Amino acid sequence: MSAATGPAVTASAGESPGRRALRRFLRHRLAVFGAVVVLAFVLVALLAPWIAPYDPIETSWARIRRPPSEAHWFGTDENGRDVLSRLIWGARASLMAGVVSVLGAVLIGVPIGLLAGLAGGWVDTVISRIADAMLSVPFLILAIALAAFLGPALENAMLAIAITASPIFVRLARGMALDAASTDWVEAARSLGNPPWRTALVHVLPNIVPPLLVQSTLAIAEAIIAEASLSFLGLGQQPPAPSWGSMLNSAQRFLETAPWLAIAPGAAIFVVVLAFNLMGDGLRDALDPRGTRR
């Protein structure tokens, strides 16, 4: 490679890789839309006590399964509870489950993956085979088995999802660490006198954050669906506390007589998952080192 074929000195001086990615992300219209929607849902979840029009668990025999009206925009459920209020409070459970379980998966998976990729040898073989074995079981089946084993509760569902989602991060971190380990700058780090742990944390980790970030956003979407599925099966959020999955669960008996009970949480899951996916795709494009066009 000759010096002339390298990247030209950019016009914007002193721009860090992170800022450059942000600039490119902001030019990606759908991704920004996704981010805005995600942000809106986060705000709704945080502000639930103030914006929910009714108490989400207060029942009323006077208004059972009422269709949407001015008083109850999304109608009421089989116990006379306001669907909109339950949806708003349910956002807490769903987003929490998505974010916390993926955070857990990252915290479990990335250090193990880094270790496998950088240590190599039998350490790598053992870790990789375990990750492969876990990945060979369908995601939901494993999550359901773990959640059932741990007992029905939202915390246990999150833990189950975190463990189930972690092998993907092990594999990703291992692959990226292997790539990084063969580069000159990692060898340079070694030749300067960096101990292995410092090379891993100071040099390798920051360079593999972009793909991990992309994977995390996409995994949050999956985790939200998983939490909804577990709650639907009665393994996640326990009644009477609301979550989108458990709302769908109780709505299935009234699909013909009161479809709004299923439509509202179903649409909420759909929109949030779509928003996270759009955001993830945008992040992937913005952080792709080869994507110099944007």
Add this chain to the structure above:
Amino acid sequence: MSEPILELRDVARAFPVRDALGRARGAVRAVDGVSLSVPEGSVLAIVGESGCGKSTLGRLMLRLIEPDRGAIRFMGEDLRALSPAALRRRRRDMQLIFQDPFASLDPRMTVEQAVAEPLRLHGIVPRAQEAARVAELLARVGLRPEQARRWPHEFSGGQRQRIAIARALASRPRLIVGDEPVSALDVSVQAQVVNLLQDLIAELGLTFVLISHDLGVVRHVADRVAVMYLGRIVEDGPTEAVFAAPRHPYTRALLASVPGQGGPGGGKVAVLEGDIPSPIDPPSGCRFRTRCPHAVPLCAETTPELEGAAHRVACHLADSLSPATPPRERDAGGERLRRLQGFFTDRANPAPSTGDRA
């Protein structure tokens, strides 16, 4: 020049070659029994074709790759006996400059962080003086101190190589190994970086091992030259002696291949035919015999050892070969480089860092 700061004795390293099922199918003998010594304050060049094991040898010297056998003594210490932690501490005295400046800098570290890293790792200056020391180092390699806050992707190849040099200098090492430090750069930039390296070597009294295939640069910079072929050193001696009177047939062929060396009418030296043989299955005896115009049956039987005092050669026929025809143009290989260097020094210290945007 005095005591050797670095000494290698019979160092070898082979890389196993595996088939699709992971079974060993032989080994690439990248470096196969190399002995050499580098006196303190000298510049040793290691030359050879690509694939001859030069880069592996450079990394073995610094124990970035573990040798299979042999002894490495650095600053009077057996490098192979050091514990990992002791070896890391020792690294402040030995540094490596990489060939590709686009790959050797961590893309997520600013120039300042990169150059300060060795300072911090080895506790060389207090944190408060770090910025000043970095600025000093950047100025020394011809960059502006205010560029310290920038990122590697904002620089050209020549500038990046200057950053890498500043990083290598930061811990005040006794020995620097340059693995083809200029061959990835544009020709005009090469001359500037060679100038810089020469200045630094002279000024700081550096011991430098220059791994290169560019004979022009080597002749210009090195005190001694070691010629490598298929993992072994075939000739080793003072630069002028090797260039003026090469004794090994391979060295002769190598020198004859430098453009401008043959002159009008064409040189009489046979141009080498064929490729370098596979290091997985090297020829018996002298490894060069398959391409050597002078080979005799003896060459296939016994491996020649390096013999001689100051100017050593590993060839059974070294004494019976006709003396090499001295190159017609005395400094043929270095001519182009010299002109370029002159061009850049004449311009009274060109504005640092802007000059080498190729």
